[in-house]
Amino acid sequence: xxxxxxxxIIPAYNEADTIVEQLEQIRLNNKDWDLLVINDAxxxxxxxxxxxxxxxxxxxxxxxxxxxxxxxxxxKYAVRKGYDIALQFDGDGQHPADQISGLIxxxxxxxxxxxxxxxxxxxxxxxxxHFLRRTGIKIFEWFSYMLIRQRITDHTSGFRAYNxxxxxxxxxNYPTDYPEPEVVILLGKNNFVMKETFxxxxxxxxxxxxxxxxxxxxxxIKVLLAMFMAAIRSRIIHPEEEL
Amino acid sequence: MIRTFDPNQVQYFAIAFSIILFIVILMLxxxxxxxxxYSLMWLLFSLVFIxxxxxxxxxxVVSTFLGIAYPPAxxxxxxxxxxxxxxxxxxxxxxxxADKNKNLAQEIAMLHHEIEKIRxxxxxxxxx
Numbered sequence: 512x513x514x515x516x517x518x519x520i521i522p523a524y525n526e527a528d529t530i531v532e533q534l535e536q537i538r539l540n541n542k543d544w545d546l547l548v549i550n551d552a553x554x555x556x557x558x559x560x561x562x563x564x565x566x567x568x569x570x571x572x573x574x575x576x577x578x579x580x581x582x583x584x585x586x587k588y589a590v591r592k593g594y595d596i597a598l599q600f601d602g603d604g605q606h607p608a609d610q611i612s613g614l615i616x617x618x619x620x621x622x623x624x625x626x627x628x629x630x631x632x633x634x635x636x637x638x639x640x641h642f643l644r645r646t647g648i649k650i651f652e653w654f655s656y657m658l659i660r661q662r663i664t665d666h667t668s669g670f671r672a673y674n675x676x677x678x679x680x681x682x683x684n685y686p687t688d689y690p691e692p693e694v695v696i697l698l699g700k701n702n703f704v705m706k707e708t709f710x711x712x713x714x715x716x717x718x719x720x721x722x723x724x725x726x727x728x729x730x731x732i733k734v735l736l737a738m739f740m741a742a743i744r745s746r747i748i749h750p751e752e753e754l
Numbered sequence: 755m756i757r758t759f760d761p762n763q764v765q766y767f768a769i770a771f772s773i774i775l776f777i778v779i780l781m782l783x784x785x786x787x788x789x790x791x792y793s794l795m796w797l798l799f800s801l802v803f804i805x806x807x808x809x810x811x812x813x814x815v816v817s818t819f820l821g822i823a824y825p826p827a828x829x830x831x832x833x834x835x836x837x838x839x840x841x842x843x844x845x846x847x848x849x850x851x852a853d854k855n856k857n858l859a860q861e862i863a864m865l866h867h868e869i870e871k872i873r874x875x876x877x878x879x880x881x882x
Contacts, residue, residue: 520807570867573859584860591864687856 515619516593517544519569519611520585522601522669527555534566536608537600547588556559578669579690580613586673588681597678601669602682610710614672623706624677625698627663629671632714647731651692654735658742659699660687663707670710677703683749686745696741701748768807776800795843799836806832 519537523530534546546567552575562569570584582599589597596618600606610628615635617626631648651666669691673681680701685691698705763880779796782788788796806812817828 568867570863572863574855576859580856580860584863587860588864 514543515615517541517596517598517615518585518589518591518592518594519544519546519598519600520549520582521546522549522551522581522585522587522599523553523557523561524551524575524578524581525553525555525557526529527553527557527560530557530561531564531566532548533608534561537611538566540608540611545594547585549584551575551577551581551743571578579685579687579721582690583682583685586685590679590682591625594678595675598672599669603711606670607711608640610670611672613708614670614710617706617708618672618674624674625705626708627668627695627705629663629665629668629707630710631664644729647727650731651734651738654738655692655695655699658696658738661695661699661705663695663705665707666695668710680748686737686741688737689730689734693737693741696738697726697747700742701746725743765807765810769804772800772803772807776804790844792847795836795840799840802832802836 521530521533521537526533530548534548537544537546548557548561548567548569549571550561552570552572558569558571561567570588572581572584578601585599586597596615598611598615600608600611606628614626614628617623628660646664648664652662652664654665656662677698680698680703681694684697686697695705770816776797779800783790783793787864813825813828816832817823817825820828820831822828822831
């Protein structure tokens with residue numbers, strides 16, 4: 512593959528405070544990547560700021576779909592425009608832009624179909640997370656290993672690189688609501704190879720987590736159920752199709 | 755003074771109501787207020803209600819079969835089942851609609867973006 516076409520998908524909901532800085536940070540790292548902001552019907556200036564920056568294409572959803580629907584829009588866009596690699600980069604400033612190329616390189620090298628930027632697969636995680644959140648994350652790790660036998664430590668990471676095969680699959684099969692952990696199962700179930708790489712995270716610069724601590728138990732049950740259902744659902748890609 | 759009931763009175767009402775229900779549903783379908791595919795459950799259960807209001811021993815037969823001591827309880831059971839099944843059907847329909855709705859929103863967003871691009875390139879080529 513000579514010079515793969517790379518699309519950086521930045522789902523954004525009310526990220527006016529940080530969006531331009533985010534785009535600049537990414538742009539600083541590489542001039543060849545195309546940036547795509549999926550504005551999930553933000554109520555603030557996210558759309559105008561992103562558009563006027565001239566750094567990214569902006570696709571605006573007519574109403575709020577949530578992170579799943581927004582990211583999937585990016586995958587659909589990537590399929591139509593013939594990209595080779597799509598990288599999800601949540602627009603809240605948690606992910607360091609200088610680690611994007613590392614994730615992309617692993618996909619380019621064919622190490623995996625999906626590379627997840629993990630906050631947890633090393634001892635020193637850089638940021639402090641609430642212990643309930645850590646517990647939840649451990650439960651996800653154990654549960655998904657039970658279901659798909661691939662060890663993923665950071666199921667909620669919104670920092671992921673996908674090859675064409677993987678994002679084409681997700682363009683037509685992507686869960687909504689709190690999709691990240693479910694996507695791991697969906698991909699594992701359909702025999703996509705996932706790999707994690709450690710990424711240092713920043714404290715979030717703006718916005719709030721999509722998972723407030725108080726709604727943790729509800730979130731856990733909802734997501735574990737969704738993961739379980741994804742695991743017992745029949746495979747979407749059948750083994751013979753892969754040949 | 756002893757009040758006397760016509761022992762069939764409740765049955766007349768039951769038959770009348772279940773037939774009215776059936777007709778109302780047919781009317782709604784006729785006027786396209788309900789789509790046929792969403793009305794099958796309603797039609798089915800209004801027919802079941804007609805059946806049990808006409809066939810007086812029906813509830814006894816059903817309750818004996820299910821081991822229900824008090825036959826009118828079987829009526830509630832049937833009602834509950836009907837409501838449950840119809841609500842489950844609604845959940846399925848809503849889920850399908852939500853999915854289509856999402857796909858439409860994504861499509862609109864991408865088309866809108868595409869139109870903007872085309873408009874810009876036209877302006878660039880021909881000026882305003």
